[in-house]
Amino acid sequence: MIFLALLLGLLLFVLGLAVVMLRRSAILLFLGIELMLNAANLTFVAFSSANGALDGQIAVIFTIAIASAEVGVGLAIFIVLFRRFKTQSVDDLRILRW
Amino acid sequence: MSPLLLALAVTLVKIAVVLGAVMTAVAMMALIERRFAGLIQDRPGPNRVGPFGLLQPVADGLKFLFKEEVIPDEADKWIYLLAPLLAFVPAMAFFAVIPMGTPFTVFGIVVEPLIAPSSFGVLYILALSGLSVYGVFLAGYASGSKYPLLGGLRATAQMVAYEIPMAMALLAVVYAARSLDFTVIADAQAGTWFGVVPKWFVLPQIIGFFVFWVAILAECKRLPFDLPEAEAELVVGFHTEYSAMKFAMFFMGEYAHMIAASAIVTLLYFGGWHLPFAVPGGNLGALIAFAAFAAKTAFFLWLFIWIRWTLPRYRYDQLIRLGWTVLTPLAFLNLLITLFTCRAPGVN
Amino acid sequence: MATALFFAFAALALVFGILVAALRHPLYAALSLVGVIGCLSVLFYLLGAPFLAMVQLIVYAGATLVLILFVIMLLGLRSEPRAPEAHPVQKGLGLLLCLNMLLFFLLGAGTLVRKTVPMTGGGARSGVEDLGRLLFSRYLLPFEAVSLLLLAAAVGAFLLARREWK
Numbered sequence: 001m002i003f004l005a006l007l008l009g010l011l012l013f014v015l016g017l018a019v020v021m022l023r024r025s026a027i028l029l030f031l032g033i034e035l036m037l038n039a040a041n042l043t044f045v046a047f048s049s050a051n052g053a054l055d056g057q058i059a060v061i062f063t064i065a066i067a068s069a070e071v072g073v074g075l076a077i078f079i080v081l082f083r084r085f086k087t088q089s090v091d092d093l094r095i096l097r098w
Numbered sequence: 099m100s101p102l103l104l105a106l107a108v109t110l111v112k113i114a115v116v117l118g119a120v121m122t123a124v125a126m127m128a129l130i131e132r133r134f135a136g137l138i139q140d141r142p143g144p145n146r147v148g149p150f151g152l153l154q155p156v157a158d159g160l161k162f163l164f165k166e167e168v169i170p171d172e173a174d175k176w177i178y179l180l181a182p183l184l185a186f187v188p189a190m191a192f193f194a195v196i197p198m199g200t201p202f203t204v205f206g207i208v209v210e211p212l213i214a215p216s217s218f219g220v221l222y223i224l225a226l227s228g229l230s231v232y233g234v235f236l237a238g239y240a241s242g243s244k245y246p247l248l249g250g251l252r253a254t255a256q257m258v259a260y261e262i263p264m265a266m267a268l269l270a271v272v273y274a275a276r277s278l279d280f281t282v283i284a285d286a287q288a289g290t291w292f293g294v295v296p297k298w299f300v301l302p303q304i305i306g307f308f309v310f311w312v313a314i315l316a317e318c319k320r321l322p323f324d325l326p327e328a329e330a331e332l333v334v335g336f337h338t339e340y341s342a343m344k345f346a347m348f349f350m351g352e353y354a355h356m357i358a359a360s361a362i363v364t365l366l367y368f369g370g371w372h373l374p375f376a377v378p379g380g381n382l383g384a385l386i387a388f389a390a391f392a393a394k395t396a397f398f399l400w401l402f403i404w405i406r407w408t409l410p411r412y413r414y415d416q417l418i419r420l421g422w423t424v425l426t427p428l429a430f431l432n433l434l435i436t437l438f439t440c441r442a443p444g445v446n
Numbered sequence: 447m448a449t450a451l452f453f454a455f456a457a458l459a460l461v462f463g464i465l466v467a468a469l470r471h472p473l474y475a476a477l478s479l480v481g482v483i484g485c486l487s488v489l490f491y492l493l494g495a496p497f498l499a500m501v502q503l504i505v506y507a508g509a510t511l512v513l514i515l516f517v518i519m520l521l522g523l524r525s526e527p528r529a530p531e532a533h534p535v536q537k538g539l540g541l542l543l544c545l546n547m548l549l550f551f552l553l554g555a556g557t558l559v560r561k562t563v564p565m566t567g568g569g570a571r572s573g574v575e576d577l578g579r580l581l582f583s584r585y586l587l588p589f590e591a592v593s594l595l596l597l598a599a600a601v602g603a604f605l606l607a608r609r610e611w612k
């Protein structure tokens with residue numbers, strides 16, 4: 001069961017990574033990051049269950065709190081950018097380049 | 099019969115009984131709400147079908163069954179069909195962890211009036227009330243029409259905002275009872291002060307009760323906070339485009355949510371099935387306990403209706419301001435008071 | 447029974463995860479992520495972390511994802527007609543990195559984990575109380591730091607998303 005959980009964690013993490021690598025829509029990037037964080041959480045819980053120690057579960061509590069903070073600020077930035085540039089693609093946001 | 103099979107059978111029977119009872123209560127509430135509205139507005143209300151209009155819910159149900167199912171062209175079909183389910187299922191799932199009295203004996207089997215004994219029922223309730231946003235939200239989005247969209251947006255912001263004072267008020271009760279288990283919380287309120295005043299949490303935590311009740315009115319989208327379905331502005335908000343049984347699912351979900359909320363208020367603040375005087379033991383005691391629980395729950399259901407036909411609707415900015423600048427600080431104040439007045443854990 | 451449930455929900459989580467990666471419409475992808483989160487909550491429960499299972503639903507599904515969905519609905523986001531996609535070279539490199547990651551963990555770290563971590567499963571179900579004790583003793587400082595971070599994030603988000611922002 002624990003090995004299966006680790007495997008699932010790995011697969012979900014790679015899927016999240018693939019989303020971040022392949023998509024250019026900012027909101028989809030968010031979803032990819034959340035998927036990776038969830039995969040990491042699952043791995044933490046699986047190791048915690050394997051070791052019989054609770055420290056892994058504490059790490060998950062912190063991850064969840066930080067993820068919600070990240071989404072709050074990130075979405076605020078996204079809303080501002082979307083209102084200004086009328087696009088959700090992060091490739092179109094290159095006013096600092098030239 | 100093996101013990102596992104017996105437990106399974108008992109649980110299935112309990113689920114059937116609770117589902118039946120809740121659906122009956124939903125039907126009765128629909129009638130009582132309209133009769134009581136008639137009473138307040140000095141008109142008879144629905145009194146044509148059966149004696150005192152008692153068969154009105156049956157007539158309504160038949161009407162819902164035979165109405166035409168309409169799916170708007172603009173709708174996002176799958177999500178449109180999924181939304182009523184997501185509104186109905188969490189509302190019913192509340193009842194899994196709500197204990198309704200003390201254990202009783204049937205055919206030599208001790209039965210607890212609770213489907214799933216859980217050591218973290220309070221968290222389960224919070225999780226479900228978080229999930230019940232999805233039905234409303236997706237209904238608003240998938241209808242492909244502007245009034246449902248506005249209603250859905252309003253409902254989402256409102257329900258997320260009022261979850262914070264609700265959870266903070268809950269936290270004070272959990273601290274006072276030292277448990278997340280509804281049975282333990284109810285039992286912590288047994289007994290009396292000075293032999294007459296019941297040890298209900300509503301007395302030391304009157305602020306918490308007020309905050310919790312107002313937050314619940316908002317969570318159930320009831321007047322004075324029914325902005326998501328304000329008839330005068332948004333037709334009926336997020337379920338404007340729904341007809342027949344799909345509308346009935348929203349309707350039943352809303353009433354089931356109200357019944358669950360009343361039962362939870364009873365358990366958290368009004369001692370659940372405990373009365374300020376001694377009751378006999380055995381099955382008679384269990385019956386009295388259940389009757390006390392049902393009566394208290396019915397009182398809060400009636401309070402829902404009373405408030406609906408008494409208070410005018412809030413404006414949306416007033417609603418959000420009330421949630422963030424009045425209820426949330428009050429909930430924190432209540433938590434502080436509870437922290438200082440209750441014995442610290444571990445110091446017995 | 448528990449193992450069968452675990453298999454079922456792990457498979458379901460994987461399906462939803464693939465949907466998150468495959469779907470281009472932001473709303474559908476976000477809803478698939480809600481599915482992943484729900485399945486993971488069940489897995490957490492089965493792995494002996496009932497508190498985390500509930501927190502996962504309350505915070506992740508009930509607040510974080512609702513916020514993302516709210517923004518998708520507020521801005522009326524759809525999959526853009528000219529779908530924002532990466533450059534083919536970027537795409538190839540990205541896929542290569544993903545595959546590399548997968549193989550590295552599967553082969554390298556996998557064997558390491560199998561050698562060092564007992565796969566029997568402690569099965570110690572954690573009560574809320576034990577978690578609380580640990581959180582407020584050994585992890586008190588990180589806890590306070592996170593509370594500050596949340597406050598800063600709340601203020602920052604409010605400041606950024608104001609309508610008058612120039």
